[in-house]
Amino acid sequence: MTDYTTLIDGETWAFIERTNSHYPPDTIDYTIAQQRGIYDRMCREFFAGYPDGVTVETSAIATSTHDIPIRIYRTPTSDKAAAMVLYFHGGGFILGGLDSHDDVCAELCARTGYEVVSVDYRLAPEHLHPAAFDDVMNAFEWAAGTRSHPILLCGDSAGGNLAAAVSHATRGHPRKPIGQVLIYPGLGGDRSKGSYVTHAEAPMLTVRDLEFYKHIRSGGQERSGDATLAPLADTDFSNLPPTVLITAQCDPLSSDGEAYRDRIVAAGGQATWFEEPGLVHGYLRARHTVGRARASFTRIVDATAALGKGS
Template identity: 60%
Template sequence: MIDEPTWAFIKATDAEYPPDTATLTIAQQRAIYDRMCRAFHRGYPAGVVAEDRAIAGVPCRVFDGPGPMVLYLHGGGFVVGGLESHDDICAEIRVRTGLGVVCADYRLSPEHLHPAAFDDCIAVARAVGADGPILLCGDSAGGNLCAAVAHALRRTAVKILGQVLAYPGLGGDSDKGSYLTHAHAPMLTRDDVLFYKNIRHGAPSPQGDATVSPLQDTDFSDLPPTLAISAQCDPLADDARDYAAKITAAGGCALWVEEAGLVHAYLRARHTVPRAAASFTRIVDALSAMAKGQWPQGETK
């Protein structure tokens, strides 16, 4: 399934962030992850500037621009990541969509257990949304937080024009489907998923709580238009598929895309792997279309 450019990306990532990193201390994991992010950082496109400032008491990096603003929530298993980890991704979203972008530096586990990260993200969404419509975009754990925020803020004064979720973990059944088929996938294993899932709570993850596992909500109506993207070679692949299906079944607008041959965290490969570049284009095009109240061109519901 995996082509040569993607294998090269996997090997380059493993050189910076070894597959056994989840077995190390939290401090070690963060140091290694930060080093890896620096190695893959592509810099800012010409003319892009950012300012760090608090929004609703949460540290944020703001790429000022016209609205609707994109609220980007970063991945990292709720344990690693921050304003530097997805900095260049946000800068490129700013340029390619023409929209302003806010990245929230939400609190991390295990120092800050659930609902700390969710509380931070929804506070920023409310604050930014008070000035006009917003878009949600996030990868991995950030995709989880985007969906949780969308569920919590529907039918409120905050207008969410759409959400784009890249290889999100949404609380699917870890004992079936892609969790087993791709249990030993490069970049993210089923064991990694279970580690990050439980560390968010300091105990086994609670069931039936949509702020933790949006897939376990009982109501999928009135959610914003959603593009849910899976990496094919990822234990989380079925989560995006199942989430889009539930929104569609409830009468909403959602599309699931499975990116063939790609692996978890492929956004860092957007400049070196053609498949990842195409997926990143899909993401920015979807955000641009949603900002105009349109469904992404060339896609079908």
């Protein structure tokens, strides 16, 4: 049993307790509608507002079957910036939307100067896999067709999974992404070893939670080998964009970052993995109250800025 009393500091414990007060650990035992209500209320409690100078526009991408809501964040210098960011939010493929990561995207925009476009992809169980993947692919095609800036992919948790899946699917695209920043992503790693074992009962996210989200997203169907569902299932890791993976030590998903980095490097690509000591899944919401999370968010901003400039 991992001793989290020594791994996690007081600031992070305060964040965990505050989160649990709004989003109890047993929330997955509620109905999907109840889970969404609880999650949305929690996100409102942590909302940090917009930085000065950021303008926000909510719009939509039209497809042949439905519209995909998006939110566009810009600064006065975004037109002159090196890149634009497509951001895919976390939430286990069943939670979240434009509001859940609203302030995160606004701050990423303000601190990089890049235009950030947040994508409100369809959620399970109403829309099973590959609905979310199809939506983020459509968002990529929209960006490739309407934006002159190079495209950088960024996502946290479920959104990190989707960002990686887009990178794998667009390797032959003339506007393929110039980089990807994956924040505690779930990439479909081996659940019999690594952090899946040592942090199976971590605060904020457990292996039981992961099994629940996977079952809901896939409708209970076995889809082994599907790289659009689990990018680590791909057999080819060549020609992927330069990648930065940032994971939390106290998170069953952390080993996915290490495994994905190793696969890209072994295929001759560029990838860097940072495992943030003592942090937990979902720590983006702690970036203003926890020193370790604040430092990690700066690392995320710096990585986004660097990849956008081709370095």
